[in-house]
Amino acid sequence: MKEITEFLRREAARLLSEGVELFIGYGAGTRPVSARPLFATKLEEVAELVFNPFCVHNLVKYLLRHADRKVAVVVKGCDRPAVDRLVAERHLDRGRITLVGIPCGGMLARERLLAELGPRLHIEAVEDRGSSFTLRFPGGEHTLEKKKYLMEKCLGCTRNNPAGVDVVIGKEVLPVADPEHDPFKEIREIEALPALERAAFWEKFFGRCLRCYACREVCPACSCTECAFEQAVPGWQQGATWVSKAKSLPDNYHYHLIRAFHVAGRCTGCAECERVCPVGIPLMLINRKLAAETTALFGEAMDDPCGALCAYSVADPDEFE
Amino acid sequence: MSVEDGVKREGEKNAWEPRIVAFLCNWCSYAGADLAGVSRLKYPANVRIIRVPCSSRVNPQFILRAFQRGADGVLVAGCHPGDCHYVTGNYFTRRRLALFKRLLEFTGFMPERLKVRWVSAAEGSRFAETVKEMVEELKDLGPNLVMREGR
Numbered sequence: 001m002k003e004i005t006e007f008l009r010r011e012a013a014r015l016l017s018e019g020v021e022l023f024i025g026y027g028a029g030t031r032p033v034s035a036r037p038l039f040a041t042k043l044e045e046v047a048e049l050v051f052n053p054f055c056v057h058n059l060v061k062y063l064l065r066h067a068d069r070k071v072a073v074v075v076k077g078c079d080r081p082a083v084d085r086l087v088a089e090r091h092l093d094r095g096r097i098t099l100v101g102i103p104c105g106g107m108l109a110r111e112r113l114l115a116e117l118g119p120r121l122h123i124e125a126v127e128d129r130g131s132s133f134t135l136r137f138p139g140g141e142h143t144l145e146k147k148k149y150l151m152e153k154c155l156g157c158t159r160n161n162p163a164g165v166d167v168v169i170g171k172e173v174l175p176v177a178d179p180e181h182d183p184f185k186e187i188r189e190i191e192a193l194p195a196l197e198r199a200a201f202w203e204k205f206f207g208r209c210l211r212c213y214a215c216r217e218v219c220p221a222c223s224c225t226e227c228a229f230e231q232a233v234p235g236w237q238q239g240a241t242w243v244s245k246a247k248s249l250p251d252n253y254h255y256h257l258i259r260a261f262h263v264a265g266r267c268t269g270c271a272e273c274e275r276v277c278p279v280g281i282p283l284m285l286i287n288r289k290l291a292a293e294t295t296a297l298f299g300e301a302m303d304d305p306c307g308a309l310c311a312y313s314v315a316d317p318d319e320f321e
Numbered sequence: 322m323s324v325e326d327g328v329k330r331e332g333e334k335n336a337w338e339p340r341i342v343a344f345l346c347n348w349c350s351y352a353g354a355d356l357a358g359v360s361r362l363k364y365p366a367n368v369r370i371i372r373v374p375c376s377s378r379v380n381p382q383f384i385l386r387a388f389q390r391g392a393d394g395v396l397v398a399g400c401h402p403g404d405c406h407y408v409t410g411n412y413f414t415r416r417r418l419a420l421f422k423r424l425l426e427f428t429g430f431m432p433e434r435l436k437v438r439w440v441s442a443a444e445g446s447r448f449a450e451t452v453k454e455m456v457e458e459l460k461d462l463g464p465n466l467v468m469r470e471g472r
Contacts, residue, residue: 190427191427195426195429195430195431196429198427198428198429199428199429199430199466199467200429201429202428202429203429203467228382242382242386248470249468250389250468250469250470251389253385253428253467253468254382254385254386254389254468257381257385257424257425257428258381258382258385260424261381261420261421261424264420264424265420286424286427286428289423289424289427290420290423290424293420293423294420297416297419297420298416308416309413309416309417309420311416312409312412312413312415312416313412314402314403314412316412316415316416316419317419318402318415319419320415320418320419320437320438320439321438321439
């Protein structure tokens with residue numbers, strides 16, 4: 001990972017000196033085994049850039065705040081489609097953006113790592129060995145098998161090498177996907193339940209939702225200027241908004257179904273919503289389910305630049321009599 | 322505002338009756354329901370009709386709100402595909418609600434709770450049949466509790 005980080009810093013310095021105003025990448029996090037988004041505008045800040053298997057964030061959404069500047073942004077393979085999403089919806093001008101793609105051998109699931117190695121971890125270096133990561137500590141080494149420690153979304157990943165980027169950092173990597181991993185296993189299990197138990201399953205999760213809207217804020221497909229759930233209405237009209245501010249299970253249900261439905265056919269599968277959820281709602285189960293249904297019903301989900309639900313075909317299946 | 326307002330019937334105060342919210346398109350299905358009335362066709366009084374300009378006007382949030390406020394079933398009816406007054410509106414409805422129905426099923430609703438039907442202005446009897454059929458199905462299922470407020 002050291003070579004990649006050095007390569008990345010060199011390229012960032014080059015881009016910044018060639019007229020890029022802002023370089024968005026990853027820096028070392030303040031907690032052990034974490035990274036944070038880093039915004040470099042000056043050459044000396046480039047030395048803080050890193051890349052390692054803790055760089056989980058999808059940085060593409062930050063581009064929205066800098067849509068009028070010349071920006072370079074680091075993307076992994078799973079972040080890359082989010083750029084197309086925002087460009088197709090005319091939030092961004094592709095000409096202003098330099099995409100710095102890093103082939104990615106998978107991201108480590110932080111909780112699993114901390115549970116295994118303890119919270120006071122101090123990692124000096126990480127090496128990608130193909131099917132495993134080697135972590136080096138002050139007192140020795142530890143090998144982590146990817147199959148066991150990768151994030152859920154990385155296990156079935158086939159887009160390790162970002163396509164259509166302007167700069168590629170490092171060599172291509174082979175897909176780390178676990179051939180035995182079945183992303184639809186849990187979805188099928190839920191579908192096999194009777195309706196009442198399915199409702200109970202989701203009530204358990206939606207019931208603890210705080211409606212902090214982190215899943216919406218982080219999502220590259222959720223980019224409306226005014227959200228359906230936060231209409232700017234005066235207080236005396238608050239009763240007319242879609243969800244009240246009070247804690248309520250039906251409103252949580254409403255929010256989650258509509259959030260999922262609004263991104264249906266537009267979700268790029270970066271799984272950021274699930275990662276940022278403070279109460280661990282398995283949002284990707286719904287997103288994946290809807291993506292699979294969209295493809296099954298209407299063909300390739302991305303055929304319309306704005307998503308399958310913005311288009312129609314006379315030949316769509318007519319299941320309603 | 323609740324669907325439960327004013328549904329007590331004489332003589333059968335305790336018998337549970339399903340409540341259906343029906344979104345009918347102005348040009349076909351609402352006229353179809355009108356025809357059912359003018360033709361004096363009998364259909365159960367469990368249905369509360371809301372007239373919408375086009376079936377594609379039905380935001381999925383309308384459907385969820387109906388369930389929240391006590392509906393046991395929701396009916397969305399519009400012109401047959403190809404006959405939309407706005408030419409393409411119901412094609413969008415068809416796509417949207419096919420997907421939405423699957424989402425509802427995945428999150429715990431019975432598939433019978435949401436029905437989409439194409440009812441033309443000449444199909445008064447079809448509207449009456451649809452309501453009859455839906456009431457029977459919902460009677461078997463019992464009241465809807467998923468997403469219901471104050472249950």
